[in-house]
Amino acid sequence: MKPKVFIDGEHGTTGLQIRTRLAGRDDLTVLSVPVERRKDQAARAEFLNAADIAILCLPDDAARESVSLIANDQTRVIDASTAHRVAEGWAYGFPEMDRKQAAAVSAAKRVANPGCWPQGPIAVVRPLISAGLLPADYPITMNGISGYSGGGRAMVEDYVGKGEDAPEFLPYGLTFQHKHVPELKTYAKLQRDPLMQPAVGNFAQGMITVVPLQLATLERVPTGAELHAAIADHYAGIENGFVEVAPFVATERVPDINPEQYNDTNRMKLYVFANDKRAQALLLAVYDNLGKGASGAAVQNMDLMLGL
Structure with a gap:
């Protein structure tokens, strides 16, 4: 049956x-x-x-x-x-x-x-805390942009009704009481509340989340290659998964990074960018807020x- x-x-x-x-x-x-x-x-x-x-x-x-x-x-x-x-x-x-x-x-x-918003940050932060490259009490911040479909029927109707006059980039959650904070804190293995700053764009679906890291604040500063290796090793050990990790390269921009690139799929792609001399890194995830999210x-x- x-x-x-x-x-x-x-x-x-x-x-x-x-x-x-x-x-x-x-x-x-x-x-x-x-x-x-x-x-x-x-x-x-x-x-x-x-x-x-x-x-x-x-x-x-x-x-x-x-x-x-x-x-x-x-x-x-x-x-x-x-x-x-x-x-x-x-x-x-x-x-x-x-x-x-x-x-x-x-x-x-x-x-x-x-939830769509926590999933990208969890995907990049949890492996680093598990590997000991970030402490659990690290003050994580995250930002990003999502299609308006993530805001429910009222937001969809508002954006569709306004058409080209709808905001291209609309930050929200500015009281820092986002409903996804407990979820992100719990599953990223964080000991303190992360600061979430989401935004909505004038497109229906798709999203990018970004976690910036000021690594100079750490007692031991990991390199960008170490961060990438920990994340890549984590997902290499997951069978039948839908998460992939982009190669680690030094570049000013990646032209194909687009919040809509995985629309209507269950895929997620993770990127690590770093400047070791400045002890700074950026962890980025691309996925569909209505798909993997x-x-x-x-x-x-x-x-x-x-x-x-």
Whole structure:
């Protein structure tokens, strides 16, 4: 019998992307609430409990409610909201994060899908802390730019409505209370809160995250080559991963770095740039905020959990 998958919130941005990614697959059955019952909580409960995997594409409170509606021990959950990212008993759905993470996702009953903003910084910082090249109390800062689809339906409608008049670069989160800070701190292995400064660009999807490092503040200053080797070695040991590390080169610019270059894929590419004389480095990640940062990761986690 084919596994049954129910997307709770299938008409939102992430849910629609997951439906698109699953379209045409003949190795599973996608359940869908009839239109006339879409706002019926009893219908949600019925479909949640009928599914082998429930993927929650909902606001945080609605996601918690959906979990509470599951009354059996068989339905496994992937939550794409922020609600359970650092919750006890939930596996973090970034399979490439560590060598054992894919197995942890595969065995989990409850998986919290990563947020788009923390995933790039986690991908570059965690290997360096694990390798002892950065201390866990290092004051990490990160910035970047994402397509407006990451802001939800209201932001999408605003940007589409304004067209060319929409802001090309709009910083936000300027109170430094970004909802992804706990997630980034936890899974990057940080002991202090990172400073996140995200921005939205006038393009639909795709993103770049950047972590600058002032290495001269460290007792032992690693070289750029050492930073790159630690990150490259980490991902070389991950089987069937979707994260790659660019070669380490000294260059003023890389023309093909583009926030939209991996749109509609589950890929992520990491770069290390450094100036050893100045003891400075830059860690950069490129990926799709709706792919590796949302729906792509959800499908990857689903496949691991179902053994597909």
